[in-house]
Each structure stands twice: as structure tokens, then as C-alpha cells.
Amino acid sequence: MNKALTLLADAPAQMLPARELMAFTLATHIILVPLGVALPFITLVMHHRALRRKDPVALLLARRWSAVMAVQFAVGIVTGTVLSFEFGLLWPKMMGTWGDVFGLGFGVEAWAFFLEAVLIAVYLYGWRRLRPWPHFWLATPLPFAALLGAFGIIGANAWMNTPQGFRLDSQGRPTDVDIRSAVFTPMFGPQYWHFVVAMFLTAGYVVAGVYAVGWLRGRRDRYHRLGFCVPFTVAAILTPVQFFLGDNITRQVYQKQPVKFAAAELVWKTDTHVPEYLFGRLHPDGSVTGGIKVPQLDSILAGGSPGTKVNGLTSVPAADRPTPTQATIVHWTFDIMAGIGSVLILLALWYGWCWFRRRDLPRSVWFFRCAALAGVASVVTVECGWITTEVGRQPWIVYQHMRVSDAVTSTPATSLWIMFGIVVVVYVLMFGAFLGVVLRMSRRWRVAGTEPDGGDGHDPELDTPYGPRRETVEATGGAGPPESRSEPGDTR
Amino acid sequence: MTATVAAWILLLATAAYACGGGVDYGAGFWDLTAGGTRRGRRPRDLIDHAMEPVWEVNNVWLIFVLVLMWTGFPVFFEAVFSAMWLPLALAAVGLVLRGAGFALRKPSRRLAQRRFFGAVFAVASLLTPFFLGAAVGGVASGRAAPGTPATAHVWAGTTSVVAGLLAVAATAFLGAVFLTADAHRFDAPDMVVYFRRRAWCSLAVVAVLALIGLAETRDHTSYVYDRLTHGLGLLLVVLAAVAAAATAWLVAGRAAGWARFTSVAAVALVIAGWGAAQRPYLVPTSLTVQQAAGAPASLHWLLIVTGVAVVLVGPALVVLYRLDTRGLLEAQTDADVQGGARPSGES
Numbered sequence: 001m002n003k004a005l006t007l008l009a010d011a012p013a014q015m016l017p018a019r020e021l022m023a024f025t026l027a028t029h030i031i032l033v034p035l036g037v038a039l040p041f042i043t044l045v046m047h048h049r050a051l052r053r054k055d056p057v058a059l060l061l062a063r064r065w066s067a068v069m070a071v072q073f074a075v076g077i078v079t080g081t082v083l084s085f086e087f088g089l090l091w092p093k094m095m096g097t098w099g100d101v102f103g104l105g106f107g108v109e110a111w112a113f114f115l116e117a118v119l120i121a122v123y124l125y126g127w128r129r130l131r132p133w134p135h136f137w138l139a140t141p142l143p144f145a146a147l148l149g150a151f152g153i154i155g156a157n158a159w160m161n162t163p164q165g166f167r168l169d170s171q172g173r174p175t176d177v178d179i180r181s182a183v184f185t186p187m188f189g190p191q192y193w194h195f196v197v198a199m200f201l202t203a204g205y206v207v208a209g210v211y212a213v214g215w216l217r218g219r220r221d222r223y224h225r226l227g228f229c230v231p232f233t234v235a236a237i238l239t240p241v242q243f244f245l246g247d248n249i250t251r252q253v254y255q256k257q258p259v260k261f262a263a264a265e266l267v268w269k270t271d272t273h274v275p276e277y278l279f280g281r282l283h284p285d286g287s288v289t290g291g292i293k294v295p296q297l298d299s300i301l302a303g304g305s306p307g308t309k310v311n312g313l314t315s316v317p318a319a320d321r322p323t324p325t326q327a328t329i330v331h332w333t334f335d336i337m338a339g340i341g342s343v344l345i346l347l348a349l350w351y352g353w354c355w356f357r358r359r360d361l362p363r364s365v366w367f368f369r370c371a372a373l374a375g376v377a378s379v380v381t382v383e384c385g386w387i388t389t390e391v392g393r394q395p396w397i398v399y400q401h402m403r404v405s406d407a408v409t410s411t412p413a414t415s416l417w418i419m420f421g422i423v424v425v426v427y428v429l430m431f432g433a434f435l436g437v438v439l440r441m442s443r444r445w446r447v448a449g450t451e452p453d454g455g456d457g458h459d460p461e462l463d464t465p466y467g468p469r470r471e472t473v474e475a476t477g478g479a480g481p482p483e484s485r486s487e488p489g490d491t492r
Numbered sequence: 493m494t495a496t497v498a499a500w501i502l503l504l505a506t507a508a509y510a511c512g513g514g515v516d517y518g519a520g521f522w523d524l525t526a527g528g529t530r531r532g533r534r535p536r537d538l539i540d541h542a543m544e545p546v547w548e549v550n551n552v553w554l555i556f557v558l559v560l561m562w563t564g565f566p567v568f569f570e571a572v573f574s575a576m577w578l579p580l581a582l583a584a585v586g587l588v589l590r591g592a593g594f595a596l597r598k599p600s601r602r603l604a605q606r607r608f609f610g611a612v613f614a615v616a617s618l619l620t621p622f623f624l625g626a627a628v629g630g631v632a633s634g635r636a637a638p639g640t641p642a643t644a645h646v647w648a649g650t651t652s653v654v655a656g657l658l659a660v661a662a663t664a665f666l667g668a669v670f671l672t673a674d675a676h677r678f679d680a681p682d683m684v685v686y687f688r689r690r691a692w693c694s695l696a697v698v699a700v701l702a703l704i705g706l707a708e709t710r711d712h713t714s715y716v717y718d719r720l721t722h723g724l725g726l727l728l729v730v731l732a733a734v735a736a737a738a739t740a741w742l743v744a745g746r747a748a749g750w751a752r753f754t755s756v757a758a759v760a761l762v763i764a765g766w767g768a769a770q771r772p773y774l775v776p777t778s779l780t781v782q783q784a785a786g787a788p789a790s791l792h793w794l795l796i797v798t799g800v801a802v803v804l805v806g807p808a809l810v811v812l813y814r815l816d817t818r819g820l821l822e823a824q825t826d827a828d829v830q831g832g833a834r835p836s837g838e839s
Contacts, residue, residue: 078591088573096570100786103563125821177787
């Protein structure tokens with residue numbers, strides 16, 4: 001403990017605000033990622049159904065989802081740009097030293113994101129005037145662009161976890177970069193598939209959760225049924241897949257990042273017959289208090305038999321491993337993630353069973369309560385997974401090559417705290433607005449569903465920024481194009 | 493060789509951001525100066541309508557510029573972000589405020605709130621290009637040499653301030669030209685007159701600032717000044733001036749749509765001229781392109797990725813701008829997403 005304290009005291013003062021700022025901006029950005037990566041896919045599934053079966057309800061859902069996508073994407077661009085700035089503002093030395101080794105992934109991501117922005121613009125604004133099928137086909141590359149973007153980002157992150165593809169020269173700077181092995185690092189595969197499936201699953205549960213709430217409030221029409229079934233089915237199919245991928249990535253971490261594994265499972269000394277702790281707290285002397293202890297289980301999970309040897313935190317010097325507090329955080333987030341994932345499997349099985357037996361949704365109100373919670377729970381899972389992988393790597397920013405404290409900017413801590421404060425205030429406002437806009441849209445849509453004339457008057461100030469606009473504003477606004485003064489019923 | 497090509501690509505991406513993002517910031521600038529709620533209503537409506545489908549795409553260029561910097565020239569990236577911490581941090585905050593202001597403005601019910609958020613959006617549209625321009629000025633003046641600590645000296649010099657102001661004026665110019673063309677497209681003759689006048693005014697301001705800037709670089713940034721007044725740099729600057737003059741002439745006529753191309757050419761040529769004047773340096777006289785270049789393998793792959801991406805993104809971008817200018821892109825209206833009375837009563 002004393003050693004850890006000394007280390008903390010030695011750390012530059014700007015490290016704490018830099019870390020907090022990065023953590024905050026990433027934690028907020030990551031909420032938008034599932035929707036950014038997977039909502040286009042889910043929307044296109046619905047859109048296809050609408051065109052194929054000439055189903056007006058499905059078409060309405062696809063249109064509404066694309067309106068939500070517009071707002072979400074706009075906010076995501078803002079938070080994503082801030083992150084790219086922060087690489088330079090907070091961790092200039094990491095980028096200066098390693099930028100050319102692992103930066104290419106970001107390059108792939110930037111282009112993929114560019115493509116996504118172009119295609120989304122065409123898709124969102126093409127609803128009215130493009131012909132139905134060409135409009136649909138123009139959007140079909142969207143999910144692939146999203147997968148490509150995820151490839152880039154996860155490539156970069158996996159490199160930070162298991163860096164390779166370079167040699168160090170006499171001054172300790174990387175040379176002889178081999179891009180192929182820097183992109184396809186040992187953790188890349190497991191991380192990529194785990195991440196992609198997590199995104200699709202989360203987006204599915206979040207969207208379905210919205211309609212589950214509507215269902216619970218008594219809106220049991222075909223609109224809510226369809227809006228629930230399509231995304232929930234996508235998520236339910238992926239949940240068991242994710243279970244296997246999660247198990248796989250844990251084993252890979254066990255082999256390739258043993259210290260992270262030790263932190264996630266609170267293993268202090270390298271040993272066989274290691275017990276598994278559910279929650280609990282690690283102390284600086286290696287003892288664990290609280291939590292539930294299951295003898296032998298950790299060794300069994302790691303290698304299939306109680307005799308499997310698991311490396312402990314003490315296998316590396318104290319300065320090279322997460323502190324007991326960090327290990328406890330990693331352990332908790334890991335357990336929460338695994339716990340929620342297991343509960344979601346039960347939910348998916350419940351759904352699958354009812355569908356298998358009677359080709360219908362479960363009738364229990366509890367099912368819909370759980371489904372409504374599943375959206376929130378899966379976002380929590382995403383956050384936990386991210387904390388597990390990032391905090392578990394401490395104190396390294398580039399595993400075993402560069403410490404976080406060596407990468408941090410030399411800007412004084414006060415400046416960073418001020419910037420942190422500003423960013424928090426602005427983000428709170430922005431995310432509040434995002435939520436407000438989406439809720440306002442949904443309320444208006446609901447009102448429109450019950451009142452034939454569109455409900456609450458034509459107050460121009462009720463317009464949402466990027467999404468659907470009121471017909472009357474463009475017609476009376478004066479500056480709008482004349483062709484926008486189409487009939488209210490004219491959908492194309 | 494690879495590094496030189498990568499440096500030109502970086503310059504090209506910077507020019508693309510200056511033009512794409514510039515139009516956007518310019519629209520924000522005219523939003524800020526549009527006047528009170530009633531008087532500013534028509535220009536603001538036009539601005540919103542014109543910005544909508546393409547503003548996100550325009551802003552993605554910036555991310556690409558940053559990625560190119562750290563993958564292709566990590567030393568340069570580290571130097572710039574260390575030495576010019578404050579202007580870049582302020583630019584980043586400006587970017588968030590801009591997005592937040594834009595997102596918050598319309599859903600606000602009360603006029604006071606709308607004004608507040610509108611002002612946040614518009615002021616941020618002014619500050620962000622200023623600080624980005626100041627950072628560019630700091631690079632051009634050679635003060636951001638590797639290892640320079642973050643002090644006001646690096647970026648608060650006259651070169652930086654003039655560059656910042658020039659950036660704001662250039663965005664205002666681009667914005668006014670594009671909005672004139674949009675006013676034609678949306679058939680709003682009074683707005684054509686309105687924005688045409690502003691395009692001329694901002695061009696005059698750009699010209700004055702450019703002359704001041706040139707005089708300024710002569711005293712403080714002699715390396716860049718010499719290269720801007722001779723050879724390739726001079727040629728590009730003259731071409732930029734010609735393009736700017738052509739823009740001033742084109743916005744007056746019916747063919748204002750073409751003014752968009754010449755205005756973009758003018759701004760892009762100025763940036764190309766700056767790049768040419770800096771050769772072979774990234775930070776004049778202290779860091780050359782070759783010194784800052786990342787590993788050869790990375791640069792090689794960066795070019796390959798860029799090539800593949802151009803093949804993928806290029807056509808998509810063409811489709812987007814074509815659809816947009818042909819009036820095929822239009823925000824959904826509430827009528828589209830309200831769907832009237834829902835089918836109900838099932839299950």
C-alpha cells in the first residue's frame with residue numbers, strides 16, 4: 001500500500017484530471033455507440049419488411065427510427081470529434097511515440113465514419129423524394145460501414161492491450177513497424193466480435209425496451225408489437241452468441257493479459273485451485289472481504305480443471321499492476337457485466353420458448369417489465385465492459401510499454417480541471433437536450449396517433465432540430481423551397 | 493517520397509475541412525449577425541434549411557485531419573497539441589458548444605431559451621474557426637517547434653491573431669456565397685440580394701486581412717513570406733485571388749451556383765499556397781516533413797487506406813452532393829412520421 005501511495009504521489013498532478021476527463025467523455029460517447037453501429041441495421045431490417053410486405057406500420061416505424069438516428073448521429077459526431085482532440089490534448093506523448101504504429105486503425109475508422117455520415121445523410125433526407133427501393137438500397141452499405149468503423153477502433157484499442165508489430169531501437173523508440181501484426185494483435189479478434197455483438201444486442205434491447213414500456217402502459221396495437229418484436233428478436237438471437245464470445249474473451253484475457261485477469265477475478269497469489277469471488281473487496285494485503293466465495297471455480301472457468309494455474313496480481317511488481325482499489329473496480333464491473341449477460345440469456349430463452357410453443361409473445365406482464373429493463377441493463381453492461389478493459393490495463397496506457405503517467409500532457413492540472421468542468425456542464429446540457437428531443441418526438445407521435453389532426457397545434461417552436469419538421473413551418477417560413485409545400489399525405 | 497505524398501494529403505484534407513466546415517461555420521456567423529427574432533427569421537430559416545443535410549459530413553473532415561496528423565506525422569501532432577494546448581482546447585469546447593447550441597435551439601419552447609441557445613451556437617461558430625485559425629497561424633509562424641511548452645507566446649502572436657481573424661472572415665465569405673446560391677435554389681430573391689451583399693463585404697474583409705497578414709508574415713515569419721511571394725507559392729496565391737474575383741462577379745449574376753466552386757477554389761488555393769510556402773517544413777525551420785514522418789510501413793499503408801477510401805467514399809460523396817443540389821434530399825415532415833390514425837386493436 002505504501003508503495004502504491006508513493007506511486008500516486010509521484011504521478012504528475014495533471015494525471016487525475018486528464019484521466020477523469022477522458023473517462024467522462026468516453027463513458028458518455030459509448031452510450032451513443034450501440035445506436036450508431038446497430039440502429040441503422042435494425043432500421044433497415046424493418047424498412048425491408050415494410051417494402052417487401054407493403055406494410056405501412058413497419059414503414060412508419062422505420063421512418064421514426066431514422067428520425068431518432070438523425071439526432072443520435074449528430075450528437076455522436078460532436079462527442080467523437082472531442083475524443084480525437086483529447087488524444088492530443090491529454091495524451092500527446094502516447095500519440096507522438098506510438099501514433100504511427102497503431103494510428104492506422106483510427107484512419108480506417110475515420111474513413112468508415114465519413115462513409116457512414118454520407119450514407120446516413122442520403123438515407124435520412126431521402127425519405128421524401130427518392131423512390132422506395134433505390135432509397136433502401138442506397139442505405140444497405142450502412143451496417144458494413146459501421147462494422148468497418150468498429151474494426152478500426154477496436155484494432156487500436158486491442159493494440160493498446162497487447163501491443164506488437166514494432167521493435168524498440170536503442171533509445172526505446174519504436175522502429176521496424178509491421179502494420180499487419182500491429183492491426184491484428186492477439187486481443188483483436190476476441191475484442192472485435194465481443195464488441196460488435198454487444199453493440200447489436202444493446203441497440204436491440206434499447207429499442208425494444210421503448211415499446212415494452214408502451215406495451216406495459218396498455219398500448220397493445222400492432223405498431224407496438226412490431227416495434228418490439230423486430231429489435232427484440234435480433235437481440236435475443238445474439239444474447240446466447242454473446243455468452244460464448246464473452247467466455248472466449250475471458251479465456252483470451254487469462255492467457256494474454258494475465259494481470260488483467262487476476263484483477264478481474266481478484267487473484268492475489270499465483271496458484272492452482274483458485275476460488276471464484278462474486279463481488280467482494282480486495283485489500284492491500286491480498287485478503288478479500290465481502291462477496292461470495294466459490295471454491296475452485298476460478299481455476300475451472302479459466303482452464304477447465306481445478307488444477308489450472310492462475311497468475312496472481314503479485315506475479316508482477318506492485319508498480320506494474322492495478323492498485324487494490326482499481327482491481328476491485330475491475331472485479332465489480334466484470335461481475336456486473338457477466339451477471340447481467342446471464343440474466344439476459346434467461347430472458348431470451350423465455351421469449352424463444354413462447355415463440356416456439358405458440359408463435360406469440362409471452363403474456364406475462366413480468367416479461368415486459370424485464371424487457372423494458374433489458375435496454376438500460378445492456379447499456380450498463382457496455383459501460384462495465386469498457387471499464388473492465390480500460391482500468392484492468394492500469395497503470396499502462398500501452399501495455400508494458402508506456403505508463404499513463406508517461407503519456408499525460410504537461411499542461412497544468414488547473415487548466416485541465418477547468419476544461420473538465422466546462423465539458424461536464426456542456427455535456428450534461430447536450431445529453432439533456434438529446435433526451436428531450438427524443439422524448440418530445442415520441443410524445444408528438446403518440447399524440448398524432450390519437451388525434452387525427454396532429455394534436456397540439458402548430459407552434460413552430462416545437463420543431464426538433466434534425467428530425468422531422470412541421471409542414472407548416474416550411475410553408476410559412478418563406479425561405480423554404482416551394483417544392484416542400486407538398487400535401488400532408490404525400491409521403492414521397 | 494511517401495512522406496511528401498502523405499503531407500500533401502494532409503494539406504488536401506485540411507483544405508477540404510476549411511471549405512466544407514468553413515461553409516458551415518460561415519452559416520453560423522450569418523446566423524449570429526442576422527439580427528433580432530423577427531428580422532433574422534428569414535435568413536435563419538434559409539440557413540437551417542441549407543445546412544441540414546450536409547453539415548455532419550462537412551465536419552467529419554476534421555477527424556480525418558487529426559488522424560492523418562498522428563498516424564502520418566506523430567512528432568508534429570505531439571508538438572502542435574503540446575505547444576498550442578489552449579487554442580485547441582478552446583476549439584474543442586467550441587465544437588461541443590456549437591453542436592449543443594444547434595441541438596438545443598429548436599426544441600426550446602420559450603423565446604428567451606431559443607435566443608440563448610441560438611447565440612451559443614452562433615458564437616461558437618465564430619470562436620471555433622478563430623482558434624483553429626490561430627493554431628494554424630502558430631504553426632506557420634514556426635513557434636510550435638517540438639518540445640515547446642504551452643505558453644501564450646506560441647499562439648497569441650500577431651500572426652496567430654490575424655490567421656484566426658482571416659479564418660473567420662473566410663468562413664463568412666464561403667457561407668455567404670453558398671447561401672446566395674441556396675437562396676437562388678429555393679427561389680427567394682430578397683435573400684439572394686441579402687447574402688450577395690454579405691458575400692461582397694466579407695470578401696473585402698478577407699482581402700484586407702490577407703494584406704495585413706502578408707505584411708505581418710514579412711516581419712515575423714520571413715520563411716513563409718519569402719515562399720509566398722515567389723515561385724509556386726506566389727502562383728497559387730495569384731490563382732486564389734483570381735478565383736475570389738471570379739466569385740465576386742459570379743454571385744452578382746444568375747449563375748450564382750458556379751460561385752460555390754470558385755469560392756471553394758479560392759480558399760483551397762490559399763491553403764495550398766500556405767502548404768507550398770512551408771515546404772519542406774511542417775513547422776517552418778524546425779521540423780521537416782521527413783523528420784516528422786512516421787514509420788515508412790505506416791505511411792505506406794496510410795496511402796493505401798486513403799486510396800481505397802477515396803474509391804469508396806468518393807462516389808458516395810458525389811451522390812450526396814448531387815442529390816442535395818437536385819433538391820432530392822429533404823427533411824421528413826411530421827406528416828411523414830405521424831402516420832395519422834394508427835391501426836389498433838390487435839393482439
